[in-house]
Amino acid sequence: MRKRAGVRVAESARQIWVLFLVPILAIFFLRDGANFPWGSDFAGTLPLPTRISCRTCSSDLNQMLAHFIRAQLTLAGLSMVAYASFLGILRVPYAMVLGTAGGVLEFVPVVGPWSPDWP
Numbered sequence: 842m843r844k845r846a847g848v849r850v851a852e853s854a855r856q857i858w859v860l861f862l863v864p865i866l867a868i869f870f871l872r873d874g875a876n877f878p879w880g881s882d883f884a885g886t887l888p889l890p891t892r893i894s895c896r897t898c899s900s901d902l903n904q905m906l907a908h909f910i911r912a913q914l915t916l917a918g919l920s921m922v923a924y925a926s927f928l929g930i931l932r933v934p935y936a937m938v939l940g941t942a943g944g945v946l947e948f949v950p951v952v953g954p955w956s957p958d959w960p
Contacts, residue, residue: 863949867910917948 887895921944928936 867913867948870906870910913948917944920944920947 921940923940924943925937925940928939933939
C-alpha cells in the first residue's frame with residue numbers, strides 16, 4: 842500500500858514542472874504574442890493571397906489565445922477569493938493559504954477542476 846502511494850506521489854512530482862511553466866508562458870504569450878516570429882519564414886514562401894490569409898488567421902489565433910488566458914486568470918482570481926472567503930467563514934485553519942492554492946491550481950486546466958478519470 843505504501844509502495845503504491847509512494848509511486849503515485851513520485852509520478853505526480855515528475856509532472857510538477859507544468860504548474861510553473863504554464864503561468865510563465867501565459868504571461869509571455871499575453872505580452873509578446875503578436876511579435877513572435879512563428880511562421881514568418883514559412884509565410885514568406887506562400888503566394889500573396891495565402892500569405893495575407895495566413896497572417897490574418899495567425900492574428901486571430903493570437904487574439905483568441907490572449908482572451909482565453911485573461912479569462913483563465915480572472916477565473917483563477919475569483920476562485921481564490923471564493924475559496925478563501927468560504928473557508929474563512931467556516932473558520933478553517935489556513936483558509937488564505939488553501940484559497941490561494943485553489944486559485945493557482947485553477948489556472949492550470951488539468952489540475953484545477955479535477956477530472957473524474959484522473960489516474
